[in-house]
Amino acid sequence: MTLDQLAPGQTAIIREVGGTGVFRRRLLELGLLPGTRVLRTGQAPLGDPLSFRVRGTLLSIRSADASLVEVIA
Amino acid sequence: MDRPTVVFVGNPNTGKSTLFNHLTNANAQVSNYPGTTVGHAVGELSLPHLGPVRCVDVPGTYSLAARSADERVALEAVLGLGDRPLPDVLVVLLDAPRLARSLYLALQLLELQVPIVFALNMMDEAEAAGQVPDADVLADELGAPVVPMVARRGLGADALLQALEQTLRGEHPAPGPPHRFSEPLRQDAEAALAALPAEMRPPGLPGARAVALGLWVLLSLDDDDALADLELDRSLLATIREQARSSGRDLVSEIVGQRYAWIDAHVSALYGGPLRLQHAVQDRIDRVVLHPISGGLLFALVMFVVFQALFTWSAPLVDGIDASFGWLAGLVAPGFEAVAGSLAGPPRTLVETLGDLVVEGLIGGVGAVLVFIPQIALLFLFIALLEGSGYLARAAYLMDRVLRLAGLPGQAFVPLLSGYACAVPAILATRTMPRWRDRLLTMMVLPLTSCSARLPVYTLLVAALFPPKIEGFPLPVQATALFAMYVFSTVVTVLAAVVLGGTVLAERPVPAMLELPPYRVPHLPTVLRSVRGAVSTFVREAGQVILFATVALWALLSFPRHAPEDLLAPEVIAEAVASGADLEALARPLALERSAGGYLGHLIEPVIAPLGYDWKIGVGLIGSFAAREVFVSTMGLVYGISEEVGSDDLSLHEKLRAERRADGSPTYTPLTGISIMVFFALAMQCLSTLAVLRRETAGWRWPAFITVYMFALAWCLSFLIYQGGRALGFE
Numbered sequence: 001m002t003l004d005q006l007a008p009g010q011t012a013i014i015r016e017v018g019g020t021g022v023f024r025r026r027l028l029e030l031g032l033l034p035g036t037r038v039l040r041t042g043q044a045p046l047g048d049p050l051s052f053r054v055r056g057t058l059l060s061i062r063s064a065d066a067s068l069v070e071v072i073a
Numbered sequence: 074m075d076r077p078t079v080v081f082v083g084n085p086n087t088g089k090s091t092l093f094n095h096l097t098n099a100n101a102q103v104s105n106y107p108g109t110t111v112g113h114a115v116g117e118l119s120l121p122h123l124g125p126v127r128c129v130d131v132p133g134t135y136s137l138a139a140r141s142a143d144e145r146v147a148l149e150a151v152l153g154l155g156d157r158p159l160p161d162v163l164v165v166l167l168d169a170p171r172l173a174r175s176l177y178l179a180l181q182l183l184e185l186q187v188p189i190v191f192a193l194n195m196m197d198e199a200e201a202a203g204q205v206p207d208a209d210v211l212a213d214e215l216g217a218p219v220v221p222m223v224a225r226r227g228l229g230a231d232a233l234l235q236a237l238e239q240t241l242r243g244e245h246p247a248p249g250p251p252h253r254f255s256e257p258l259r260q261d262a263e264a265a266l267a268a269l270p271a272e273m274r275p276p277g278l279p280g281a282r283a284v285a286l287g288l289w290v291l292l293s294l295d296d297d298d299a300l301a302d303l304e305l306d307r308s309l310l311a312t313i314r315e316q317a318r319s320s321g322r323d324l325v326s327e328i329v330g331q332r333y334a335w336i337d338a339h340v341s342a343l344y345g346g347p348l349r350l351q352h353a354v355q356d357r358i359d360r361v362v363l364h365p366i367s368g369g370l371l372f373a374l375v376m377f378v379v380f381q382a383l384f385t386w387s388a389p390l391v392d393g394i395d396a397s398f399g400w401l402a403g404l405v406a407p408g409f410e411a412v413a414g415s416l417a418g419p420p421r422t423l424v425e426t427l428g429d430l431v432v433e434g435l436i437g438g439v440g441a442v443l444v445f446i447p448q449i450a451l452l453f454l455f456i457a458l459l460e461g462s463g464y465l466a467r468a469a470y471l472m473d474r475v476l477r478l479a480g481l482p483g484q485a486f487v488p489l490l491s492g493y494a495c496a497v498p499a500i501l502a503t504r505t506m507p508r509w510r511d512r513l514l515t516m517m518v519l520p521l522t523s524c525s526a527r528l529p530v531y532t533l534l535v536a537a538l539f540p541p542k543i544e545g546f547p548l549p550v551q552a553t554a555l556f557a558m559y560v561f562s563t564v565v566t567v568l569a570a571v572v573l574g575g576t577v578l579a580e581r582p583v584p585a586m587l588e589l590p591p592y593r594v595p596h597l598p599t600v601l602r603s604v605r606g607a608v609s610t611f612v613r614e615a616g617q618v619i620l621f622a623t624v625a626l627w628a629l630l631s632f633p634r635h636a637p638e639d640l641l642a643p644e645v646i647a648e649a650v651a652s653g654a655d656l657e658a659l660a661r662p663l664a665l666e667r668s669a670g671g672y673l674g675h676l677i678e679p680v681i682a683p684l685g686y687d688w689k690i691g692v693g694l695i696g697s698f699a700a701r702e703v704f705v706s707t708m709g710l711v712y713g714i715s716e717e718v719g720s721d722d723l724s725l726h727e728k729l730r731a732e733r734r735a736d737g738s739p740t741y742t743p744l745t746g747i748s749i750m751v752f753f754a755l756a757m758q759c760l761s762t763l764a765v766l767r768r769e770t771a772g773w774r775w776p777a778f779i780t781v782y783m784f785a786l787a788w789c790l791s792f793l794i795y796q797g798g799r800a801l802g803f804e
């Protein structure tokens with residue numbers, strides 16, 4: 001399952017971060033590492049981007065980007 | 074000893090600017106780093122014993138890996154590379170309620186083995202959330218002083234100064250990293266060091282820093298444009314990565330992962346327990362603010378207020394400035410006239426010219442700079458309030474999906490909206506956009522948004538050339554035409570962003586992640602400082618160009634000078650004298666035609682004739698460089714009415730409609746009107762915008778490009794519309 005498929009209010013553990021290059025490094029550096037717990041909080045009114053709590057901060061991530069992160073619910 | 078330098082580093086939104094301004098008493102000067110567009114502040118603070126210390130504020134960043142110009146600047150400032158001074162101490166901001174995030178940057182800084190004092194900020198928020206990190210334990214773990222602070226109330230500032238002083242005196246040796254990278258990674262890092270240019274790795278580099286720099290270059294290299302100008306041994310780096318990959322290792326996740334491994338192992342102990350993920354209060358506010366209906370309404374309301382402020386509320390202030398400069402001119406002009414009247418011959422001409430220079434050139438020019446201040450101040454007031462409250466990031470979140478159509482992130486919304494009032498403050502507002510590429514793209518298309526200076530031009534043409542009603546068309550024609558111009562401008566802005574973003578600024582996609590900071594009450598001193606900063610940078614750095622350009626434009630339309638007696642036929646003069654008419658006013662259109670600007674108008678006539686314009690419109694176009702609405706008054710001059718005409722002046726409408734070409738056909742038809750309006754919608758006719766673009770992009774390269782593309786677009790579309798319209802039999 002991928003990060004964008006989490007329902008609002010659902011938590012999960014990151015299994016793997018996909019993507020390449022700068023893209024992937026940025027996700028990792030913001031702390032979206034394998035083993036990290038994430039909470040899906042909500043979404044923008046137009047359905048995208050999505051928002052997540054990770055390591056105490058609230059992040060907005062586009063769903064296309066979130067679909068590159070594999071999680072275990 | 075030279076004055077020591079202290080550099081402030083931290084994640085965005087950790088209170089770095091608040092602390093910096095508190096310590097330096099807001100004596101900071103904001104300017105660009107040499108050769109870059111990254112802004113930074115330099116100020117001074119005074120230590121009890123050591124005296125004055127130079128303080129440098131570095132843009133907020135999550136990492137030192139050079140993904141963007143900001144992060145590159147952060148590393149260079151921290152290591153004193155290039156012509157930046159080597160810092161004696163770093164003040165590193167830590168966000169008490171969100172330590173994990175800020176420790177990632179902190180670890181990278183510790184790896185560099187430079188003296189550090191940590192400011193553990195936002196302690197009040199940590200207490201409110203009931204999760205307070207232990208500063209003493211943290212200091213032990215990190216090996217450097219950790220000062221708990223509440224920067225916005227100045228709490229902890231004295232303790233911070235004391236820690237700074239001790240560190241400057243050498244009482245705290247430079248700490249090293251608390252974590253240790255795995256052996257293979259250390260070897261890779263040391264090998265990668267050789268790929269760096271020599272000036273980045275002087276002999277005698279401390280061991281930890283050598284590893285840190287090696288990791289930095291390994292992590293930073295992704296054919297990243299931020300490093301394009303660094304002389305790196307890219308093939309060596311590729312070999313190192315290839316070798317790692319062939320043994321099943323992924324360098325990026327190893328480097329990042331080993332830092333976070335240390336953080337994860339220590340964070341809960343610092344808080345005395347595991348951290349909760351939820352944040353009840355903030356999440357509850359978000360449920361309303363980001364709700365499809367209530368959130369949408371709130372957003373519309375906030376943006377409406379911002380736009381109203383720029384478009385409407387600033388008007389009395391702008392008019393006040395205009396009026397006071399008019400008053401000043403009225404005060405000075407009679408003096409020159411009196412002196413001139415007492416002279417004759419060349420001295421008289423000289424004094425008259427000087428008087429015109431002062432009254433119309435200089436006073437007008439200073440006025441042209443100052444009229445922007447109300448809008449800039451108001452826009453930055455709102456932006457600072459929105460940013461300080463945490464709403465600005467949420468506005469970007471709400472608009473992200475919409476702006477993606479234009480290939481832009483949500484943060485472009487406020488600047489683009491402001492562009493409909495005036496491009497000058499709007500371009501300054503792009504400073505809130507963290508990514509340079511997105512910011513540049515926004516600045517490139519912003520001048521296409523239909524700013525308020527275009528409105529008088531549209532109103533004049535629509536009122537003079539369009540009938541109020543057309544048989545069979547249910548809507549009022551003139552209002553529809555005006556509305557259509559706004560739609561047109563919006564569509565073109567979006568299309569231009571798509572095209573430019575896919576060509577000139579094509580770039581591999583980067584995840585558009587955005588931190589949504591907690592809701593806070595805006596800190597008034599910070600808000601006011603931001604307003605003052607924006608206004609003063611504008612006046613200092615764009616003001617000169619605008620002033621100079623206004624004077625130059627005045628000169629263009631005023632020289633060479635001709636006496637009315639040389640311009641008018643003797644019978645006309647005789648008649649005027651007999652009827653007591655003003656000779657000067659009668660001669661003005663002719664004087665304008667014989668000025669350099671009039672000459673230029675004739676010169677460009679062949680170029681603009683295919684768009685349906687004659688030389689008089691050409692002069693109007695030249696005059697409109699001062700500001701687009703000047704087109705109206707220039708036309709007033711050209712047609713000998715007066716400079717003070719408004720766009721609703723009926724006699725000007727008459728003159729335009731009566732104007733004939735050599736073949737007797739009317740010059741101004743609805744089709745010419747559309748052609749002119751389209752030209753005004755698209756052409757880069759605003760010197761003030763250019764001056765601000767030069768300031769914000771640190772050079773003339775981008776302003777030149779923007780000017781060329783916009784004029785090319787304007788000419789081509791006006792050509793298509795005019796010639797196409799004629800071919801189809803329209804007038």
Ligand SMILES: Nc1nc2c(ncn2[C@@H]2O[C@H](COP(=O)(O)OP(=O)(O)OP(=O)(O)O)[C@@H](O)[C@H]2O)c(=O)[nH]1
Binds near residue numbers: 090091133134223224
């Ligand atoms: N509650 C609380 N808020 C603070 C404190 N210090 C700063 N703030 C607020 O936090 C917000 C961010 O502060 P800034 O000083 O702009 O943060 P910054 O780190 O400079 O952010 P960037 O300009 O994005 O790098 C502002 O609204 C401040 O008023 C503090 O100690 N406690």
